[in-house]
Amino acid sequence: QVQLLESGGGLVQAGGSLRLSCAASRSIFSINAMGWYRQAPGKQRELVATITRGGSTNYANSVKGRFTISRDNAKDTVYLQMNSLKPEDTAVYYCYAFVNYNYWGQGTQVTVSS
Numbered sequence: 691q692v693q694l695l696e697s698g699g700g701l702v703q704a705g706g707s708l709r710l711s712c713a714a715s716r717s718i719f720s721i722n723a724m725g726w727y728r729q730a731p732g733k734q735r736e737l738v739a740t741i742t743r744g745g746s747t748n749y750a751n752s753v754k755g756r757f758t759i760s761r762d763n764a765k766d767t768v769y770l771q772m773n774s775l776k777p778e779d780t781a782v783y784y785c786y787a788f789v790n791y792n793y794w795g796q797g798t799q800v801t802v803s804s
Contacts, residue, residue, distance in 0.1 A: 692716055692793040694785045699798030702775055706802070710770040712785030712795060717766055719743065723788045724768045725759060728781035728800075738783070739770060753779075775802045 693715035702708055710726065718724060725740035739759040740748045747759050758771040772779065780802050785795035
């Protein structure tokens with residue numbers, strides 16, 4: 691099992707930045723991949739960014755060049771640095787960890803005002 695604790699969401703103006711954190715309850719070396727999904731009202735959940743155990747990253751086209759996913763192995767934490775935020779980035783952001791299947795965090799709200 692993996693418990694995930696997210697933090698860092700909030701309200702920011704367009705063009706601003708936020709950093710999300712996702713702390714895992716076990717060593718992230720034992721987790722195949724971690725990352726972030728988001729879900730806006732009335733829309734399906736979409737993958738935002740992923741980082742594998744080996745350090746490979748992948749991003750949704752809509753966030754490439756603006757968001758950066760990283761990990762701190764010593765803290766068993768994954769981060770999502772979000773820059774140049776747009777109103778369309780407004781959503782609940784969910785951290786996930788894939789071991790044999792996906793474990794999910796509780797979600798953190800990100801609101802970008804225009």
